[in-house]
Amino acid sequence: MRPFFFGLLYTLTWSASTPINAADWQPEMHGFLQAHGASRMGGVECPAQTACDWPYNEQRFQLKLEGSGLEVSLGYAAKLDLVNDAALGDSDLDTRELYVDYNTERFTVRAGRQVVTWGVADLLFINDTFPKDWVAFFDGLPLEYLKLGSDALRIELFPEFADLQVMLADFRKDSLPDRDRFILPGPAISADLDEPSELEASLRASRYFGSWDGAIYLSRTHYSAPALSQIAGQWHGEFPRLNAYGASLSGPLWNGVLSLEAGYYDSVEDRNGTDHAVENSQTRFFVAYSRQIAEDTTLGIQGYAEWMYDYDAYRRALPAGMPERDELRTVATFRFTQFHLHQTLRLSLFAFWGGSEGDGYLIPSVRYAFSDDLWGEVGANLFVGDRNGQFGALGDNDNIYATLRYAF
Amino acid sequence: MRLINPQGKERKREMTLLRKNLGAAGEQRYYIYFHEPADVKGTAFMVWKYPAREDDRWIFIPAIKLVRRIAADDKRSSFVGSDFTYEDVSGRDAADETHSLVGEETLDGRPVFKIESLPKAKVDYARRLSWIDRERGLPLKEEYYDVRAELLRTFTTDEVREVDGHWTATRRTMHNAQSGHRTEVVFDEVSYGVGLGEELFSERYLQRPPRQWIR
Numbered sequence: 001m002r003p004f005f006f007g008l009l010y011t012l013t014w015s016a017s018t019p020i021n022a023a024d025w026q027p028e029m030h031g032f033l034q035a036h037g038a039s040r041m042g043g044v045e046c047p048a049q050t051a052c053d054w055p056y057n058e059q060r061f062q063l064k065l066e067g068s069g070l071e072v073s074l075g076y077a078a079k080l081d082l083v084n085d086a087a088l089g090d091s092d093l094d095t096r097e098l099y100v101d102y103n104t105e106r107f108t109v110r111a112g113r114q115v116v117t118w119g120v121a122d123l124l125f126i127n128d129t130f131p132k133d134w135v136a137f138f139d140g141l142p143l144e145y146l147k148l149g150s151d152a153l154r155i156e157l158f159p160e161f162a163d164l165q166v167m168l169a170d171f172r173k174d175s176l177p178d179r180d181r182f183i184l185p186g187p188a189i190s191a192d193l194d195e196p197s198e199l200e201a202s203l204r205a206s207r208y209f210g211s212w213d214g215a216i217y218l219s220r221t222h223y224s225a226p227a228l229s230q231i232a233g234q235w236h237g238e239f240p241r242l243n244a245y246g247a248s249l250s251g252p253l254w255n256g257v258l259s260l261e262a263g264y265y266d267s268v269e270d271r272n273g274t275d276h277a278v279e280n281s282q283t284r285f286f287v288a289y290s291r292q293i294a295e296d297t298t299l300g301i302q303g304y305a306e307w308m309y310d311y312d313a314y315r316r317a318l319p320a321g322m323p324e325r326d327e328l329r330t331v332a333t334f335r336f337t338q339f340h341l342h343q344t345l346r347l348s349l350f351a352f353w354g355g356s357e358g359d360g361y362l363i364p365s366v367r368y369a370f371s372d373d374l375w376g377e378v379g380a381n382l383f384v385g386d387r388n389g390q391f392g393a394l395g396d397n398d399n400i401y402a403t404l405r406y407a408f
Numbered sequence: 409m410r411l412i413n414p415q416g417k418e419r420k421r422e423m424t425l426l427r428k429n430l431g432a433a434g435e436q437r438y439y440i441y442f443h444e445p446a447d448v449k450g451t452a453f454m455v456w457k458y459p460a461r462e463d464d465r466w467i468f469i470p471a472i473k474l475v476r477r478i479a480a481d482d483k484r485s486s487f488v489g490s491d492f493t494y495e496d497v498s499g500r501d502a503a504d505e506t507h508s509l510v511g512e513e514t515l516d517g518r519p520v521f522k523i524e525s526l527p528k529a530k531v532d533y534a535r536r537l538s539w540i541d542r543e544r545g546l547p548l549k550e551e552y553y554d555v556r557a558e559l560l561r562t563f564t565t566d567e568v569r570e571v572d573g574h575w576t577a578t579r580r581t582m583h584n585a586q587s588g589h590r591t592e593v594v595f596d597e598v599s600y601g602v603g604l605g606e607e608l609f610s611e612r613y614l615q616r617p618p619r620q621w622i623r
Contacts, residue, residue: 144471343489
C-alpha cells in the first residue's frame with residue numbers, strides 16, 4: 001500500500017477530537033477453516049513443473065475482524081487468510097481485506113484493501129474492471145475468491161440525483177491460469193512484467209428509476225492481462241492503458257429480472273488496431289433474464305457479445321501461425337439453481353457456451369449444509385469444444401473439486 | 409428464528425428486520441440484516457413491496473460486496489429455508505383471496521372470528537382457515553389446506569404482547585404437517601414509530617448497514 005493511503009488512514013483515525021472509549025472498538029471476530037482440493041480429470045500428461053493430479057490442494061484459515069467506534073462514524077474490518085498450498089508446497093498470509101471506514105450522512109470513505117463489484121451480469125464482466133483471480137475460479141474455490149481486493153480509496157457521495165462512487169486504486173493484475181497448475185497451449189514464455197505505477201480511477205453513478213436500477217460507469221484503468229512483446233529476444237509484458245465507459249439497467253419483467261449492460265473499451269495504446277499484442281478497442285454488451293420457475297428453482301440466461309474495432313488492421317498485424325479471433329465474439333450462459341431440504345441442499349449448473357468460438361465451460365455443483373457451521377460442496381469444471389477458443393484452450397484442465405468449510 | 413427438522417435438529421437465524429409503511433395504499437419497504445449464522449453474517453435483503461404487483465427484491469452478498477436484484481416468487485419461495493414463505497413474512501395482499509366469515513368462537517380463551525380464504529390465483533394451497541382475535545385484530549392460528557383438503561401447514565401465535573400501543577405476536581410458529589419440519593420465530597425487541605427514513609431502503613444501506621438500527 002502506498003504512503004498516500006497510510007496518511008489517509010492516520011488522518012481518519014486520529015483527527016477526531018472526541019475521547020475514544022476503548023470498549024466501543026472491540027472487534028467482532030469470525031472466520032472459518034476450509035479445505036479445498038481439485039483433481040485433474042482425463043489422464044492427461046503434464047509438463048514437469050505443473051501440479052498435475054491435484055492442481056489445487058489447500059487448507060485455509062480465515063480470521064475476520066470487524067468493529068466500529070465514535071458512535072459508528074468510524075469502522076474497520078480485516079479478513080486475513082492463512083493458506084497452506086499443498087499443491088505447490090507453499091504457505092502464505094493473504095490479506096483479503098483490510099480497511100477503515102468513515103461514515104457521515106452525506107458521504108462515506110473507505111480506505112485500504114477492499115473488494116468492489118460493479119455491474120449487473122452474472123460471471124461476465126464489462127464495467128467491473130477490478131482485479132480477479134481466474135485461477136481460483138477455474139479450480140472451483142468458493143465464488144468470493146474470484147474477486148481480489150484492491151488497495152484503494154473509495155469515496156461515496158449521496159447528492160439528491162444519484163449515488164456516486166469514486167475509486168482511486170493501485171493497479172493490481174488479474175491472476176490468470178499459469179503453468180504451475182494449468183496445462184496451456186503453446187510454448188512456455190517467461191516475460192518480465194512491468195506493472196503500471198499511476199493510480200487507477202473509476203466512477204460509478206447510480207440511481208433508481210421507479211423499480212429500475214440504472215448506473216453509468218467511467219474507468220481510467222489498464223488491461224488486467226499483460227500484452228507480451230519480444231525485444232531483442234527477451235519477452236516483455238506491459239499492461240496497456242484502457243478507458244472504459246458504460247451503463248447498466250436492471251428491473252422487473254414478467255415476474256423475473258431483466259438486466260442490460262454495455263461498455264465501450266477504448267484501447268488507448270492501440271486505437272488504430274495495428275499492434276497485435278495490444279487489444280483493439282471493443283464494444284461489449286449483454287442482456288440477461290432470470291426467473292423463478294418453480295418452488296426454490298431459479299433459471300437465468302445471458303447473451304453476451306464483444307465487437308472488435310479495426311478488425312482488418314488486426315488481421316493484417318497478426319503474425320503468421322497465430323490463431324485468429326473473430327470480429328464478433330459471442331457467449332451465452334445458463335444458470336440453474338435448485339434448493340432442497342429446506343435450502344440445506346443446493347444443486348447448481350452454470351454453463352458458458354462460446355457461440356462464435358465453438359467452445360464451452362460447464363460448472364455443475366452440489367452443496368450441502370450439514371449444520372449452520374459446516375458445509376461441503378462437490379463440483380466440476382469442464383472445458384469443452386474448440387481448443388482455439390477461450391474456454392476450449394483450457395481443455396486439459398477439467399477437474400472435479402471438493403470444498404469443506406467450518407465457519408465460526 | 410429456529411428451523412427445526414423432524415429429528416429435532418436445529419438451525420438458527422438471527423436477524424434485524426426494519427419495515428416502513430408508505431402511505432395507506434399498502435406499499436411497504438423491508439430491510440432484513442442477518443447477524444447469525446456466522447457464515448451468512450452481513451447478508452442483507454431489501455424488499456419493496458407493492459399491493460398489486462410483484463415485489464422488487466435485492467440481496468447484498470458481503471463476501472464479494474455484491475448487490476444483486478433477485479428473481480423470486482414470494483408466494484412460493486421459502487424465506488431462508490424456513491417454513492415461512494416471503495409472503496408469510498411480509499404479509500399477504502387481502503385482494504389475492506376471497507374471504508368469508510364461517511363462525512365466531514373462542515380460541516385459548518380469546519374471542520375470535522373464524523375466516524375461510526380461497527386464493528384467486530393458483531398457489532401452493534387451495535384453502536386457508538384463520539382464527540383472528542376479534543379485539544386485537546391478530547391472527548392467532550392459520551391452517552393451509554391443499555386441493556385434497558389435506559393439511560399442509562399450521563401457523564400459531566404463541567405469545568402476544570402490547571408494544572407501544574400495538575398488539576404484537578412476539579412468538580410464532582409455522583409447522584409443516586407433511587414434512588414435520590417447523591420454524592419458530594421469537595421477536596426479542598420490537599419498536600414502532602421509531603422514525604425510519606425511506607432512504608434506508610436503498611443500495612447505499614445494503615452495502616453499509618445503518619448501524620443506528622442494526623448493532
